[in-house]
Amino acid sequence: MYKEGIKFYRCNTCGNLFLVMIDPSVRPSCCGSEMEVLDSEHHTHEGSEKHLPIIELNEDHTLVKVGIQLHPMSAQHRIEWIALTDGESVEVRKLGLTTPPVVRFSKMRSDGKIHAYAFCNVHGLWESEK
Ligand SMILES: [Fe+2]
The missing domain is CATH 2.60.40.730 (SOR catalytic domain)
Incomplete structure (x- = not known):
């Protein structure tokens, strides 16, 4: 796991959840679009x-x-x-x-x-x- 912790991504179309734990440069996509990073x-x-x-x-x-x-x-x-x-x-x-x-x-x-x-x-x- 990289030192900044986990990044959570959410699909604004279907609500799918994606966790990025190791490489923060990854930009997951779902339903044909890049997923939105969730920011606390x-x-x-x-x-x-x-x-x-x-x-x-x-x-x-x-x-x-x-x-x-x-x-x-x-x-x-x-x-x-x-x-x-x-x-x-x-x-x-x-x-x-x-x-x-x-x-x-x-x-x-x-x-x-x-x-x-x-x-x-x-x-x-x-x-x-x-
Ligand atoms: Fe609430």
Whole structure:
């Protein structure tokens, strides 16, 4: 994995997700067009109480919750997926339409930074680290 971490790309036509972990120069395409890189940098704190992933390290697993107030889940507005990485491994969980945005992941390495990502279909990508 390159040192800047993971890049997520999304197809604006079909919603497909693509992770780039090793070569950041790769520009994936889907449905005949280049995919859009998802950027978590543009967010202000507005909406963070419902979008920022909260990472909880436990003895045998890592729990990620999206929002201090859990993000709402409906067909119109929801968290589509949550990802977690410790720099060596990555886990991604796609959520159902009404699944609460709380995911139990594997235990991550604890000797470096752990990053969690949550993608809201309305408000984009949100990232936090621990
Ligand atoms: Fe949202």
